[in-house]
Amino acid sequence: MDQHIAESIGRPDLIRLDDRLVCLRFETMKVVSALAAVRHLLDTGAVRRGDTLLDSSSGIYAYALALACHRHGMRCHIVGSTTVDRTLRTQLAVLGAKLEQMEPCSDLKLDQKRRVERIHEILAAHPEYHWMRQYHDDIHYLGYRAIADQVRAATGPAPLTVVGGVGSGASTGALARYLRAAPGGPADVELVGVQPYGSVTFGAGHVSDPEIIIAGIGSSIPFGNVSHELYDTLHWISFEAALAGSVDLLRRHAVFAGLSTGAGYLAARHERERSPGRTVLFLAADTGHRYVDTVYARHREAAPLADFAPQEVPDQSRLALPWSRMSWNRAPAAALPPASALASEVV
Template sequence: MAALPVITSPQEFNTDDLYVDLRRVLGTALHLKCEGFNFAGSVKLKAAAAMVEAAERSGALREGSVLVESSSGNLGVALAMIAADKGYRFLCVTDARCNLGTRRLMEAMGAEVHSVDRPDEDGGHLGARLRHVRELCAADSRYVWLNQYTNPYNALAHQHTTAPAIARQFPDLDVLFVGAGTTGTLMGCARWFRQWTRPVTVVAVDAAGSVTFGGPPRTRMIPGLGAGVRPPQLDHSLVDDVVIVPEPETVRTCHRLAAAGFLFGGSTGTVVAGARRWLAAHRSGTPVTAVAIAPDLGERYLDTVYQESWVRSVYGDAVYGVGTDGTDGVGGPDGTAEGGCPAVEPCPPVATSAAR
C-alpha cells in the first residue's frame, strides 16, 4: 500500500487521477474525471492556487493585501481556503444564486461575502458582481483582484496539469468534454490537446441562458457553468463543438447519478448531460474513448438540485418526465431542449480534430 501523503497546507492535497466509468450507470461509453476530491471540493482549486502564487511572485499580493474576487461559489471556497492558510483577508463577491452552504463554507474559513441583489441589464448577475468588485478596488488600494475572467493562470493551471493527466490515463483519447464557465479549464485543455500527437475533439458544454457562445441571455438558477458576459479568455477556434444543456436536464442527470451512489454537483450534471447528447448524436454505435471533466461534488447542492420542493418550484413537475429524445433531458414537442434551446448547437465552422 502506498504511503499516505503528509501535508501542511490544504491546497497541497488534490486527487488528480480518479475516473468513474459511467457505462454501467448511464449506458454511455464515458469516463468522468473527478476534480472535486480536495479540501476546496472542486476543480477551482487548481486555478485559485496558480493565480495566488503568480500574484505573490509578481509582488501584487503581499502582507496586508486583501484578496477580492467575483465567484458564483466554487472559486470563492478555494480562495477562502488558500487565504486562510496564507494569512490573507478575502472578500468574495457573489449573487443570490450562490448556495447557502457554499457561502457558509467561505465564512467558516474567515472570508467576507458580499452578495449583489440586482443583475445588470446587459451583463446579468456577473456584470453586477464585476461592477461591485471594481468599486471596491477603486475605494481601497489594499484590494487585489485576481480576476479569474482574464487571468492567464486560470487556463495555464489546466494546461500544465489537467490536460496532461488525462492524456497519461487515456493515450487513445478521442473526445474531451469540458464545461464552460470562465473557460479557464476549457482553454487550458484545448490548447494542450491542440499540440498533442493525437487529434482530439474538444467539445464545450454550456448552460442554456448563457451568452458565452452567442445564445440569448436567460435566467439561470444553477451556479457554476455559463456566463452573462462573454468570457474574455474564450478562443472559439480551439473549440470543435458546443452542446447547450437546459437546467432541467442538468437536474435529472444529477439525480440519475445520485441514484447510483454518485453525488455530483450541478456543473458536473451539465457536463455529463451534454456529453451524453453529443455522443448519442455523433458516435452512437461507434467505439470511442471519451472523457468528461467533473468540476464539482454534490453536497453543496443538497438544498437546490437535490431538494424536490426547490426543483418543482423552479422548473415545475415536468422536470421529472422523460425527454422526447429518450434521454434524461426535458424535450419540447419540436425536438428541441426545453425553452427552445437546441440540444446540440455547433460552433461556426472550424477545423475539427478529424480534419487536422
C-alpha cells in the same frame, strides 16, 4: 504528503463509467486554478504575502480563492452572488475571508452585473487590492497543466473528446490546450463546451430558461479568457435536462455532483454515441451538496434520459429548449452573430 488541504481538494479522480465514458471528478474544481494563480502571482512579485485578493463569485471560486489565500497567507475579499448558501458563508467566515453578498434577486443577469459594479467600487476605494479577474485573466489556465498530464497518462493516445461547462474558459479550454500541445498525448482531442440558455459567451443571450441560468458554466456578460477557437462543438442544455442528467448520474453510477455536471454528462453520453472510436471524458466540477434542495429533492420529477435528444441547429437563431447542439469548428469569437440579429429572430 500534501502541505495543505487545498492541494488534496484540488486533485481530481478519474472514474471510468463504461468502456468509453470517463468522469473527471473534482471536489471543488476551481481550487486548481486559484492555487496556481496565487502561486504564480507570488513568484512573479505581483503580490506579496498579506495582500488582499479580490474577486466576484457565484460560489465555487469563492471557496477556492479563500483556500488559496489561507494556504499562502493572503487576505481574501469576495463579492458573492445571491446564490451563495449558508454552508459556504460559514466556511468563508471561519477561513477569514470577507464576503459581501448581493441582496436576493430573481434575475441572475442583474446579480452578475451588480457584482461587477461592486468590484469596481471596492477597487476605487482600495487600489492596493489585487483583482483576480477569474473571468478575464489567462493566469487561471495554469493549474490545469497537471490535470492534463493526469488525463493523458490515464487515457493514452486514443482519440479523446473532452466535455464540460465553458464557464470562464479556464477548465475545459485549458485542458484542451494542454492536451493538444503535449507530446505523447492523445492523437486527436476534440473539445465540446456546455452552455446554459441565456449565456452570451457563444451567442445565446436571446434565449431564456424559465427555470434558471445554470451558474458557473455561462455568463450574461462577456468573459475575456474564453478562447472560442478551442471549441469544436457546443451544447446548450436547460435546467430541466440538466436535472435529469444529474439524477441519472447518481442513480446509475453513484456520482453525486452538481447541476453543470448533469448537463455535461448528458452531452457526453450523446457525443459517445456519435463517435464509436473515441473516449469521452466529462468534467464534474463540484459535489452535489449545494444542489440537494434545488435538484436532488426533485428527483421524482426527473424525466428519463431517453426523453431528451439535442436539436441540431445551424446557428444560434435556431436555438430551442430543452437541448440544442451546434458545430462550432474552432471559430474565433469574431464568428459570433450580433446580439441584435439574434434578438430579431425571437418571436
